[in-house]
Amino acid sequence: xxxxxxxxLSLVVHEGDTVTxxxxxxxxxxxxxxxxxxxxxxxxxxFMLTSSGIEKKSGRLSSILDKKELFSIxxxxxxxxxxxxxxLCAFLTGNQFYFGTGTSLTVIP
Amino acid sequence: NAGVMQNPRHLVRRRGQEARLRCSPMKGHSHVxxxxxxxxxxxxxxxxxxxxxxxxxxxxxxxxxxxxxxxxGPSILRIxxxxxxxxxxxxxxxxxxxxxTNTGExxxxxxxxxxxx
Numbered sequence: 661x662x663x664x665x666x667x668x669l670s671l672v673v674h675e676g677d678t679v680t681x682x683x684x685x686x687x688x689x690x691x692x693x694x695x696x697x698x699x700x701x702x703x704x705x706x707f708m709l710t711s712s713g714i715e716k717k718s719g720r721l722s723s724i725l726d727k728k729e730l731f732s733i734x735x736x737x738x739x740x741x742x743x744x745x746x747x748l749c750a751f752l753t754g755n756q757f758y759f760g761t762g763t764s765l766t767v768i769p
Numbered sequence: 770n771a772g773v774m775q776n777p778r779h780l781v782r783r784r785g786q787e788a789r790l791r792c793s794p795m796k797g798h799s800h801v802x803x804x805x806x807x808x809x810x811x812x813x814x815x816x817x818x819x820x821x822x823x824x825x826x827x828x829x830x831x832x833x834x835x836x837x838x839x840x841x842g843p844s845i846l847r848i849x850x851x852x853x854x855x856x857x858x859x860x861x862x863x864x865x866x867x868x869x870t871n872t873g874e875x876x877x878x879x880x881x882x883x884x885x886x
């Protein structure tokens with residue numbers, strides 16, 4: 661059975677800290693892995709990863725995929741209160757996007 | 770270019786009533802996905818539709834739930850005889866291409882929050 665596991669489930673940090681969020685998966689017919697940010701409304705797209713070892717960056721956020729060890733990490737440096745959200749990873753297999761339960765990040769001023 | 774539009778944003782129903790949730794995909798998108806999100810849980814896949822076709826409904830409960838995406842008009846998720854356990858946020862997402870050839874992102878609507886009294 662395909663599954664995706666995110667850790668930690670929740671995280672509380674202070675502004676300026678660096679955080680690493682983990683997403684591990686077991687899937688058949690893997691096509692791509694995606695990261696989303698959800699702030700009480702619609703999830704918004706962050707990154708799509710299809711190849712191992714190639715880091716994607718957007719400002720203070722970066723992500724990388726390891727297809728051999730079946731995991732991805734999302735790094736956020738110099739965190740700000742606006743980074744507080746649930747971060748979801750999802751993978752595409754066949755016709756479906758499977759989502760993890762997310763990591764809830766709270767950034768304290 | 771409007772995003773994915775869902776309505777109603779909030780819906781309250783009593784047990785036994787019907788709930789209809791609507792989703793208009795982004796312009797040019799012909800693929801629609803419905804997800805359910807319970808409090809403190811992740812997004813659970815329900816159904817994937819293309820215009821006039823159900824492609825994958827493996828995540829949909831066998832009874833009381835149905836979905837359609839007609840040639841004209843929005844996609845509709847219909848829940849008959851609602852029960853309290855149906856209370857959740859229902860998200861719709863669209864994409865311009867078929868999932869098995871699409872490695873791009875999903876565009877999400879803001880969700881419809883169903884509360885069953």
